[in-house]
Amino acid sequence: MYGLALASAIGMGLILLMGALVTKTGSGDGCGTDWPLCNGKFVPAYTIESMIEYSHRFVTAVVSLFVLGAAVGTYMVLRHSKEAMMFAFGTLFFTILQAILGALAVIYPQSDAVMALHFGFSLLAFSSALLLAVGIKTGAYVPKGSPARSKSVRAPVIAPHMRKWIWGAAIYSYIVVYVGAFVRHTESSGGCLGWPLCNGAVIPELNGAVGIAFAHRVAAALLLIVIIIIAYKASRPDASSPLLRSASLWALVLTVMQVFSGASVVWTLSTDWYLLTALIHVVLVSGMFGVLCYMCVLAWRAARKPESMDSSSL
Structure with a gap:
């Protein structure tokens, strides 16, 4: 299996x-x-x-x-x-x-x-x-009644407000991923040349490929802020379990890495490294979203009654 x-x-x-x-x-x-x-x-x-x-x-x-x-x-x-x-x-x-x-x-x-x-x-x-x-x-x-069930880890303790942050981050990250895919399919990667500035401006003229690429950058930056907040909140023992603290740290690391990998995509647009950096970006984004989904499962399990759970934790 x-x-x-x-x-x-x-x-x-x-x-x-x-x-x-x-x-x-x-x-x-x-x-x-x-x-x-x-x-x-x-x-x-x-x-x-x-x-x-x-x-x-x-x-x-x-x-x-x-x-x-x-x-x-x-x-x-x-x-x-x-x-x-x-x-x-x-x-x-x-x-x-x-x-x-x-x-x-x-x-x-x-x-x-x-x-x-x-x-x-x-x-x-x-x-x-x-x-x-x-x-x-x-x-x-x-399954219930199995001798091996007693070895399973209990449901993580996650404060209600933390669960909302986790679910919100996962849903929002999917939106960011969608915008990134839209950038790729519209071939708008070159809309913003340079990083962190876009065509040398903090806020460029928002039209065509420039607007699409800039929207993705802003969305990614906001996601990073949200993940930082979650990681900070998860670091407090009264708000989450060690398992969630570890997962939130992974989410933060992967989010930071995908931000810089996105920057490397821009830096290598006209070089032979572009395809490699673009694929690395996809790997990191997928890993980040996978970790956020895992955190959602932990939050979901924490909200369930122990007697109703198939098991306690991943």
Whole structure:
């Protein structure tokens, strides 16, 4: 079970990376308007664009099998846990949804706003798969009455006001991620040249690509402030458990790193390092969102009555 869940999480992370690679290299049209074939062939012509696009499709198909297997396995072994079922079938749902959206984008060209959702759904699938794998690995779904249940960690203590901050940060971070994906799909990365200033100004003229890129910067800066506040609040023993303090610290580190990786994307726009920095940015953003989702699970569990919980903590 754990092997399938872990493979699903790693696979979804790879899909996120390959999706960003497709967008950054302009390979979305590498297979024309054919799907699931590529330019009418099962094995496409060996052009860079077609191979990148077709590899993305192939990996998605393989990972989908892992996700399906994890969902079936969860139902057979862990259906007593509503939490495990939610993550397993949530992963399956968002995997199917992002695959359908990707197929429609090939056959019927979609707007940049819709295509940005493609990355957002993939991110939700990755986070669900990650939480399922972590839960299984740490014995979070041990059934009631099992001798191993007594070994599970109790629900973390998280003050109500902290739970609101955590949920708010996770929801807001998804909005920031969506805006970032919109920047990528509208090719607005070059709208703001230079960092931290935008085209040499604190507040540039907000039109076109400049406005889109600047909006993403402001949104990311606000997210960093929110994460700093959460990390500070979590450092107080009366507000949270050691587990949440550790998770909030990870969230802060990853948020800081993704801010500077975003800056490196701007600094390398006209160099050969641009693709690498852009992919690193995707990895860090995915990790940050995954940690925030984990913190949401902790907050959710802390708000539940002990007797109603499938297990106590991830």
